[in-house]
Amino acid sequence: MLAGLTFSFFGAAMAQQVKYTAGNNSWDADSLGNHRAVVNFNGNAGTARVVIPWRRRDEHPEQKRIIIQDAQTKKKIDNVLPLTINREQGDILFEAASGKGTYYIYYLPYKNEGRSNYPKGVYLTPENTAGNSWAKTAVIPPKPNATLRELEAIDTFNSFYPMEVIATAAEEKQLLLKHPGAGYLVFPEDRAFPIRMTKDLPQRWIQQGPSQAFSGQADKGEYYAFQLGIYALKALKNVTITFNDLKTADGKTIPAAQLNCINTNGTTYDAKPFTAKVEVPAETVQAIWCGIDVPASAAPGVYKGVATIHPDGMPAMPIRLSLTVTGKTAVNSGFNEPWKQTRLKWLNSTMAQENTVIAPYTPLEIKDSVISLLGRKMGINKDGFPAQIQTFFTPEMTSLSSEAKNIFTEPVHFHFIAAADGKDLKWKSNGWQLITKEAGKISWKATNTTTGLQMDVQASLEFDGSVDYIVKVAALEDVALKDITLHLPFEKGAAKYMMGLNQKGGLRPEKIDWKWDVQHKNQDGAWLGDVNAGLQFTLRDQHYVRPLNTNFYLQKPLLLPASWGNGDKGGITIGEKGKAILANCYSGERTLHKGDTLYFNFHLIITPFHPINTDFQWSTRFYHKYNNLDSIKATGATVVNIHHGNDINPWINYPFIEWKKMKDYIDVAHSKGLKVKIYNTVRELSNHAWETFPLRSLGHEVYSPGKGGGFSWLQEHVDSDYIAAWFVPEFKDAAIINSGMNRWHNYYVEGMNWLVQNVGIDGIYLDDVAFDRVTMKRIKRVLTQNGHPGIIDLHSANQYNKSDGFINSAMLYMEHFPYLNRLWFGEYFDYENNNPDFFLTEVSGIPFGLMGEMLQDGGNPWRGMVYGMTNRMPWSDNADPRPIWKVWDDFGMQGTRMIGYWVDSNPVKTNNPLVPATIYKKDGAVLVSLASWAKEDTTIQLSIDWKALGIDPAKAVITAPDIRNFQQGQVFSKDAKIPVTKNKGLLLVITNR
Template identity: 40%
Template structure:
């Protein structure tokens, strides 16, 4: 007898069904992956259902064992596999997480696909806008009556459809095996089989424990054992798990005690080789810590364990045990047998993410030292309180605050910075202690007043960053009218400011601000010197982005009483930070923390700006040969491309990335990749291990977002950016704010990418860590591959001035790309100079939004990146680059209108000009901020530019979409339309 595959499937399923009926056990189904992914909108999961013969209605009992929320609210969709026709009638009998019982029809003999999680796809990248489809329509009344579906006897007699397999659309979507749930009955049977209040099960790294509130069917089938056997190689960092199920009571303070593993020849793997990442760790600043693990009744807590197997470890089977402890519970023991093979694995196993060897990166201290990074130099102590830094000198007074700050021979202060306890006289005492090494200088100063003892700890770093913690300790119950910090700038330096509610602007005569929004910092200065000031004291010190808005430090905020003011005088401009009146009890302590960064952080490298031109083209990052000939030197490899598909986790498509990097290097181009930390892709191999750490690394939230997240993470997360892939979605979730060990992982990942994929640096996009992490990054890049670069992009909509929020990053960056949401045609020159150009800080930048404004951009040495386009505007800077190359701008000296001694200005103050000077010729960039067309004359200091007026000609070279070719006399009036300008060659 010849049986079709369909018939065999039905017979097998029926036999299993009969066995189930006879034994009373829950029936099981096979789990598989579709040969070819089906249409995404049908959902990520389906049941393959066989119907034996044609019928008007058939019954289906499906034990789908799901752990996602509200399965009863999802649309059920049944489609004839042969014809593609949709079954019109589905009558739900019972739908819950364990099973569904339903009747559907009419049907023909054959195979049907039962999709139970269909949703509306969103083909655009960004934020997922749709969701699951609403429940299907109720079946027709006629069909219900014809089949008498309101009668239980009739239901029992209906022919049965049989599920032969539950399929996932792709392997990545699959629930099998660790998300196939045990039923409530199976779970209770397991719990009742043991007298203990909790169950501990060791699990292989291949099967990360994923569910929090359901036991996996795998554990029911395998039973509770107290043994674990693993296979490892020499030099491998071997990971495994122990799942703790609090079956009968809450568990508190769960810990693991490790013991030596011994082999028959008496070799051992010492207890010290083991780490439990859930209970112990090292923070991003090198400080070890412990975590208390509590498990609520009915929940599962995975404990991830790492084992450091040395390359010198002898092969063999190592046996021992790990002891599990919890408060008020008897100890449990898991016997461990680890088989170490003769083979030695390369790179500790890090080349194969499934091994989870990279979990040790969570506790890395890479880049943690006080050595200066380039171009900075070690701190030298000229006298007891006089520090010499790279291009900067700082003198500290008897209170520990700067009395002078000199940057490249420019003095910033008009008088010492001072703190003031209003109404009290402060008396300084002798300094308590000093600590000095190559990169930091730390000194503790003390003082006293009538009501307070005062301690000031100053930490000065090699990059010109000064941190102060000023601690007040009340000697008795008292009231303090105000605590103020006053910064007296020289008015000649205090030309511009940003922050405290102001964009980049001229310093106003008076300005006041209260602490609200992202007003935690400000900058005052010019291109010769300045000071960035950040008020600190909270637990989070990164940029105040839209995703992270922690409460302000209470010391400065003081319930809204604190604030800021600045007042400009002829010689002195005073910025004052105040905290307002408050009461103290005897012994009460309050710390005011503030950080200063001296600017500019370095000398501007104009050559790099004009030579290192960027190719930045999102989904198509491969420049063509003619584009390279036109001057592209650096490619930024964005995420969501096939070479770097997964946001902030470039460890999956590593072969593709390496191939791209090699191709670019062969063409003498450098490659920087998008790799930041604010959100994390669902393709992160270690995502389940990270989730086991609570909300240390992965942020919390209401869930939702792209269906994959809802089906696997279920809840307790916040969805973020997503991008369509060829057969799926890169769907990210927000990382937790504040310091976390993911920073350590991220830094080790950076080192790995430079070593293995040979990348040339990073493109950073609105990151959340602080300057300390960026300093580690710079040390890693310089140590592994000198010449690596980092540039930073931000959106002004996040912070109303990203330069204010990111100034502390500037010592370690190579370039700025601020400009998303910038309105270039509306921004005044001071806004351009301070927030766009980077020039006051020792940097240069590129334009972004809608291509910027090319005429104004050239005043600051900027173009748009090629072939970037936004707002439907494609902007091509290559014609300007050709003028650069023809002139030789990379060897020119740049002198702008902002300089003390500009060599060129115009007859209209609303028209600005910058000179690029070379021997024998001059390039002049002119742009108008006037609101109407104007005619202006150029006033050129001919001696300063080294030219003779009577012997020169002035030409406007033709630049498409910029200017026509035109010959001028140096005395001609130039007509300029609003927002436009000229680029002139004088020679």
């Protein structure tokens, strides 16, 4: 707490003690701001003058309003005249109408504009409220006659003390005079005081002075973090840190390998060595965060060593380190006390990176040139490219088949067309060679040559069906080419549907002619397929970086692949050619000069991933809100999704502060037979994260660059160069956008593991995803370890819009589908005006082995049931899934066989293709779901294969059970004309009498 803490401010002609306190939210910040000066006036009613040495970090304080209140009456004082306002102090005149007493001076008032969840804090400009007569007649006291009692923040979280209290210009000048000729100064700083400012020195450092020594205390086994604050008097280039061993007087050692600097070195999210170039502009501060990973076996004692700062072209500076290791052993390396910055170690974690096979997938097997994986096979051609891909899923998608379905009509291949004669260059290959053979991944390579060119191919196939190709084309001499193309020749039966390349999900158009437009469109490939066989392909080069998504694509779009894009010459056409549906990925005319290298990389995902688990769909019912557990259980729900913005998970993507409350809730839920999942992802991060400022010290590695703004806390403490994200007004939780693929994902994996082990979460709810499949695999591993259920469901708002770069949500997230248990697609999905093919491909998840739920406006329950979907409790006021759940329970859906309308052999059909039927079959009974896409009310007749149903037509009864808010109960004869209302449908039960 800040109450009672004091330190000295030294002005040009005065010195006074100023106390910083926290106000316990005792005023309305949204109208008065987060900061005030508490001033005492001991005179009679009249003019008061006070000098406030506030030492503000904000720029241009003279452009911000001053509001003064009488502390007793809370009445605003209009007669106010700022005499001098600058960052160091404010000299203010005001009318103390009540005479002797206390007055509040608010100096950063703001108002919020814009959406409540994306506020724009606008600081109020100065206003002239003083009356003319007062302004003309007020006598300015020759010196202050009111005194500053304290500077008060609305709460401790908003306080500037001590690391955002700036040094004065005079103090900085005196500091430099004491260190003439220095290129930089170092201020070692304790972990308890994260360095926050880069443009100003904190007054605390003026008091302490620069130093070449640091001391601290840690327990055995603790990760001990500390800072080296570098103040660059001249621009510093390529700053590196080296460490030597820490030793006790009697020779006990903590090896130098146990010390690290997160700013300069580490491990990337995909387990590669990481080196960052640290450069410090002149007259700025750079926080260098270091850590000592104290061995659990370390003997107690005082360990001494040196950390040396090395800027290019300047003298190195040794910093003497002294660490006292206690006899106590830290619990869990100190990770349970994150305010000590112990979890910075997680940034370099390699947890769950081993590519072990994740259930329900099976180990890869290779025989000759064919690799087998769950439900699929891929053959490798002599040149290293796919000879064929096959799937073995039944059209129902509930089981595997012994019959193969081919995806290609011929092997995948490149064409290099010579500019001189328009002929296709002939390539020579000596065959491919195996690089690695593991249960989870098989990789191979091949080298192909033609006149003047060499093509090096490296490829891999993983257990989930992800195929990665790195295709390096090097010019051995100058070569002029009319075109370079990749041909993906699809079987027509494996290209019925399509999404991507400006196409919403649905039946594949006859012709696609697409051009690159990365500045506006997050598009680099497509998915073509049928329900039980398909392939996503995406085109990339060696510089691919995952763009931002979900409202932020335009701020960090795709990079145009130099190879595929070729300026504006590249593109993709898709259409019928002979027996194939040919995806022709072309790059256009170019000349390769000797020594030039291009990467024609591409990525394939073979779908489906696994059979549909329909029993999971019927038995696992999500309740998407923090609520009383008895009330939740009474609804029939089985899994509670805890969003952020509530008492047990208040902070977005940082569920570590109120974790004890969360654990208590989960323990009770488990005792009642309920599972609990939490909202936790990495797209944005709460400003309440303990590591906010260490992460800011990493430049743009973790946080995206941006124009700043947003909620007042961000403007006042993060200052600038960030993208303001989601905001929860109830908790004043302001998030910052993550930059994409970075080491925070290592922290995320470790954090998820910690939550499983210490809190007992049963899975996670993902609200859009800002990481790739590498992180998703790691997350699934830690969530499912030791028999934990590890349930993951993904929600996405419809990303097919300008802000998101016109990408289909299923296209964007397909790489994650192998590890999901359910989809929730989602906000802005139109369940009324899209056709069944759109539902099937973009919403249901069925072509990928998943099932889903609906969200927007409660969904369409009749259409949803054709795909086995309901909406989710209690998210929508417009729909309640419990009546459908009751039908599931009354009918006995567990163990039924789902046969969708898309299955040619479905034994129940209608005579109207706009009113399809999906059935759920069990012995002696079938539940038939009908949904209408007809433009008007209509009637249909059923065509039933009674033998396939196993029901005697002579004894059959067709009943429409009475379902609240869905349909009225009635009975139909076998040949009846059944009325179906427009945009609605029916559920029918067919049984023997």
